[in-house]
Amino acid sequence: xxxxxxxxxxxxxxxxxxxxxxxxxxxxxxxxxxxxxxxxxxxxxxxxxxxxxxxxxxxxxxxxxxxxxxxxxxxxxxxxxxxxxxxxxxxxxxxxxxxxxxxxxxxxxxxxxxxxxxxxxxxxxxxxxxxxxxxxxxxxxxxxxxxxxxxxxxxxxxxxxxxxxxxxxxxxxxxxxxxxxxxxxxxxxxxxxxxxxxxxxxxxxxxxxxxxxxxxxxxxxxxxxxxxxxxxxxxxxxxxxxxxxxxxxxxxxxxxxxxxxxxxxxxxxxxxxxxxxxxxxxxxx
Amino acid sequence: xxxxxxxxxxxxxxxxxxxxxxxxxxxxxxxxxxxxxxxxxxxxxxxxxxxxxxxxxxxxxxxxxxxxxxxxxxxxxxxxxxxxxxxxxxxxxxxxxxxxxxxxxxxxxxxxxxxxxxxxxxxxxxxxxxxxxxxxxxxxxxxxxxxxxxxxxxxxxxxxxxxxxxxxxxxxxxxxxxxxxxxxxxxxxxxxxxxxxxxxxxxxxxxxxxxxxxxxxxxxxxxxxxxxxxxxxxxxxxxxxxxxxxxxxxxxxxxxxxxxxxxxxxxxxxxxxxxxxxxxxxxxxxxxxxxxxxxxxxxxxxxxxxxxxxxxxxxxxxxxxxxxxxxxxxxxxxxxxxxxxxxxxxx
Amino acid sequence: xxxxxxxxxxxxxxxxxxxxxxxxxxxxxxxxxxxxxxxxxxxxxxxxxxxxxxxxxxxxxxxxxxxxxxxxxxxxxxxxxxxxxxxxxxxxxxxxxxxxxxxxxxxxxxxxxxxxxxxxxxxxxxxxxxxxxxxxxxxxxxxxxxxxxxxxxxxxxxxxxxxxxxxxxxxxxxxxxxxxxxxxxxxxxxxxxxxxxxxxxxxxxxxxxxxxxxxxxxxxxxxxxxxxxxxxxxxxxxxxxxxxxxxxxxxxxxxx
Numbered sequence: 001x002x003x004x005x006x007x008x009x010x011x012x013x014x015x016x017x018x019x020x021x022x023x024x025x026x027x028x029x030x031x032x033x034x035x036x037x038x039x040x041x042x043x044x045x046x047x048x049x050x051x052x053x054x055x056x057x058x059x060x061x062x063x064x065x066x067x068x069x070x071x072x073x074x075x076x077x078x079x080x081x082x083x084x085x086x087x088x089x090x091x092x093x094x095x096x097x098x099x100x101x102x103x104x105x106x107x108x109x110x111x112x113x114x115x116x117x118x119x120x121x122x123x124x125x126x127x128x129x130x131x132x133x134x135x136x137x138x139x140x141x142x143x144x145x146x147x148x149x150x151x152x153x154x155x156x157x158x159x160x161x162x163x164x165x166x167x168x169x170x171x172x173x174x175x176x177x178x179x180x181x182x183x184x185x186x187x188x189x190x191x192x193x194x195x196x197x198x199x200x201x202x203x204x205x206x207x208x209x210x211x212x213x214x215x216x217x218x219x220x221x222x223x224x225x226x227x228x229x230x231x232x233x234x235x236x237x238x239x240x241x242x243x244x245x246x247x248x249x250x251x252x253x254x255x256x257x258x259x260x261x262x263x264x265x266x267x268x269x270x271x272x273x274x275x276x277x278x279x280x281x282x283x284x285x
Numbered sequence: 286x287x288x289x290x291x292x293x294x295x296x297x298x299x300x301x302x303x304x305x306x307x308x309x310x311x312x313x314x315x316x317x318x319x320x321x322x323x324x325x326x327x328x329x330x331x332x333x334x335x336x337x338x339x340x341x342x343x344x345x346x347x348x349x350x351x352x353x354x355x356x357x358x359x360x361x362x363x364x365x366x367x368x369x370x371x372x373x374x375x376x377x378x379x380x381x382x383x384x385x386x387x388x389x390x391x392x393x394x395x396x397x398x399x400x401x402x403x404x405x406x407x408x409x410x411x412x413x414x415x416x417x418x419x420x421x422x423x424x425x426x427x428x429x430x431x432x433x434x435x436x437x438x439x440x441x442x443x444x445x446x447x448x449x450x451x452x453x454x455x456x457x458x459x460x461x462x463x464x465x466x467x468x469x470x471x472x473x474x475x476x477x478x479x480x481x482x483x484x485x486x487x488x489x490x491x492x493x494x495x496x497x498x499x500x501x502x503x504x505x506x507x508x509x510x511x512x513x514x515x516x517x518x519x520x521x522x523x524x525x526x527x528x529x530x531x532x533x534x535x536x537x538x539x540x541x542x543x544x545x546x547x548x549x550x551x552x553x554x555x556x557x558x559x560x561x562x563x564x565x566x567x568x569x570x571x572x573x574x575x576x577x578x579x580x581x582x583x584x585x586x587x588x589x590x591x592x593x594x595x596x597x598x599x600x601x602x603x604x605x606x607x608x609x610x611x612x613x614x615x616x617x618x619x620x621x622x623x624x625x626x627x628x629x630x631x632x
Numbered sequence: 633x634x635x636x637x638x639x640x641x642x643x644x645x646x647x648x649x650x651x652x653x654x655x656x657x658x659x660x661x662x663x664x665x666x667x668x669x670x671x672x673x674x675x676x677x678x679x680x681x682x683x684x685x686x687x688x689x690x691x692x693x694x695x696x697x698x699x700x701x702x703x704x705x706x707x708x709x710x711x712x713x714x715x716x717x718x719x720x721x722x723x724x725x726x727x728x729x730x731x732x733x734x735x736x737x738x739x740x741x742x743x744x745x746x747x748x749x750x751x752x753x754x755x756x757x758x759x760x761x762x763x764x765x766x767x768x769x770x771x772x773x774x775x776x777x778x779x780x781x782x783x784x785x786x787x788x789x790x791x792x793x794x795x796x797x798x799x800x801x802x803x804x805x806x807x808x809x810x811x812x813x814x815x816x817x818x819x820x821x822x823x824x825x826x827x828x829x830x831x832x833x834x835x836x837x838x839x840x841x842x843x844x845x846x847x848x849x850x851x852x853x854x855x856x857x858x859x860x861x862x863x864x865x866x867x868x869x870x871x872x873x874x875x876x877x878x879x880x881x882x883x884x885x886x887x888x
Binding site for chain 2: 033035037083086087090091092093094095096097098100101102103104105106107108109112219223226227230265268269271272275276278
């Protein structure tokens with residue numbers, strides 16, 4: 001029973017990190033209808049930028065986090081005018097291919113810039129453990145969880161309570177109607193990308209210290225984020241939260257009770273099952 | 286220049302018809318000639334023969350993806366998975382069940398077709414984006430299974446000692462014999478694709494790609510064809526995988542990754558979706574260029590990524606779009622052209 | 633020929649069709665009219681199999697086709713056009729129509745791939761039929777043009793040709809004369825008049841001259857319900873219809 005609770009808690013915390021990593025994707029997917037395969041690359045980029053800043057200029061962890069968030073936000077903001085804006089009218093296929101291309105470009109670009117050897121991003125909490133009764137909580141994951149809660153709160157406030165947030169919701173609902181009502185889609189797009197970049201970079205900087213930092217860390221993130229977003233409903237922040245936690249827990253349990261390495265398979269199997277079920281509903285027949 | 290078919294001569298008001306040359310058929314004949322001339326010129330060099338085999342295998346793989354993504358529409362990232370399944374199935378059937386190459390090859394075809402059918406049925410109903418995601422998922426799962434299911438696949442070590450094929454008692458060894466073998470397989474695939482584009486099926490696939498709703502309205506059984514083509518493409522990829530396994534002699538799961546799927550996809554995009562010859566040229570380019578530009582090999586993936594971006598942004602029609610005549614883009618039968626051009630549109 | 637009974641269709645909260653019932657006799661030209669948003673295209677989509685109804689039945693040529701897929705219904709003898717024109721843009725005019733003809737071939741897929749001689753014979757016969765159809769709509773000189781390059785009115789004609797080439801028994805035309813000038817409209821009307829009898833037509837139209845000019849039978853929808861069903865003169869005098877059109881559009885000539 002104790003072990004079950006431990007798995008549960010681990011899964012919950014891991015789920016929190018999934019949520020943080022996936023929020024950006026649900027935003028982009030929901031608002032702009034862009035299937036961003038390069039999502040993981042933003043995550044990785046954030047982590048490497050933080051590392052760069054910490055090593056080069058001796059900056060502390062949290063300032064580095066902020067720098068990374070800002071830098072990737074700016075980088076994300078460039079994505080729309082450079083790439084995705086031009087593809088907006090052309091249907092899904094060009095976007096899929098472009099984002100896959102971007103993913104390869106960024107992913108391998110990071111490898112070329114920083115080398116493939118694993119490096120270590122030091123966070124102040126990475127070695128800490130918190131004892132909650134008989135349960136052991138990984139300090140880093142707790143930090144992630146707390147940050148996720150804070151950021152989700154901020155995101156919620158932004159989307160629900162600000163003018164820009166309203167515009168984002170309008171575009172997510174019906175882009176053409178929003179445009180007719182005077183919303184500048186291009187501006188909304190840039191804001192959405194900025195938010196996505198910020199959140200995803202934060203996820204990268206906070207979660208990576210628990211593992212090693214390599215150029216390929218983003219791949220698993222992309223896949224997991226897709227699983228979470230589709231499972232929870234594209235564009236739905238609440239859905240992402242629920243799905244992220246659920247996925248974290250189920251992965252933790254299956255890895256504990258079955259065998260390691262099954263994580264990705266589980267994520268994907270879930271993803272495909274959900275997709276198929278949804279397709280039955282979406283078809284309208 | 287008329288066709289000279291008697292029943293057509295009666296309608297005097299109708300433009301006389303002239304059947305244009307089938308440029309695609311001619312192009313493919315030229316390709317076949319090149320393929321079989323190569324060993325005559327380069328047969329001495331094992332290096333060139335190996336290059337030839339790799340090129341032909343890759344071209345076969347690309348053309349099989351062309352069948353789905355090029356001609357029917359949906360983007361599939363799962364092709365390396367079918368390649369892998371074909372390779373493993375063939376190796377396992379040949380070695381563990383003692384069926385030898387031919388047993389393995391046929392088994393691979395059947396197995397990948399069955400899996401293609403099984404996996405295609407649920408996923409093909411999803412829209413473009415979801416389908417792409419699902420195929421990525423498939424690719425990852427398959428590779429994961431190959432890595433993890435050590436009992437079946439030997440895990441990361443892979444399978445070794447895969448025998449060479451034998452034909453009428455002769456063992457087909459590396460070098461010229463295997464090259465001819467693979468070239469023949471490629472030609473078979475090209476012939477099949479060519480015949481498809483010249484037939485009713487080719488038109489229906491084109492209709493699906495152009496406008497699915499309208500295709501349904503004119504009676505095209507869209508879902509059935511999609512699944513059928515996916516299954517066929519999977520089988521072709523599987524067969525190619527089998528040839529790969531028996532050529533290399535040992536296989537491991539690391540080759541068959543998402544990057545391979547993406548590479549095949551780039552090849553199809555570069556060549557021009559749906560253009561048989563375009564994809565051939567592009568497959569040749571993408572196999573041969575990296576060989577000659579070894580210095581850039583470190584940048585290969587970055588270049589592919591940048592290539593995909595640039596292609597989508599600026600050259601969506603790929604190489605085939607560069608051709609002045611539109612025949613490279615439209616795989617379907619060229620229409621009879623009215624003699625002396627059109628212009629008389631009676632309102 | 634066509635019997636629609638109790639047809640209803642709702643999308644989430646929106647009730648697009650509510651208990652619509654009508655029937656169309658073989659050989660007649662029926663018009664489906666109503667203000668914008670009345671559910672006419674939805675009705676077409678349900679009949680043609682693009683949508684399945686929430687309730688109700690559709691019988692075509694005496695048999696149940698409710699819930700059948702569009703391609704199955706097409707092979708039963710139904711052709712249709714779309715409100716927003718759904719031609720195949722990257723194909724030539726010829727290929728657009730030829731594709732439809734090939735889809736209804738008797739020879740199977742494999743025979744075609746193998747290139748058997750009876751397939752080639754059938755293909756040549758179909759080529760004949762494509763030319764005939766193109767001549768019928770007046771596009772026979774434009775076979776080689778890319779369909780996306782045609783002017784709007786010609787594209788509509790192309791779509792009609794594509795629907796007709798399979799010799800369907802029932803043809804559903806969704807605003808066939810939209811965007812056409814007077815001459816083109818008159819040609820379409822002549823075409824329909826010429827083909828009636830052998831073919832049955834159900835036409836959605838906003839242009840009242842067309843409706844009054846060619847229809848034997850008119851069905852009026854408003855807000856998803858049928859509010860009138862009868863001969864042109866009956867419908868013209870129906871109070872409900874006049875109200876729905878906000879004051880006599882039926883009697884006066886519409887603007888533009």
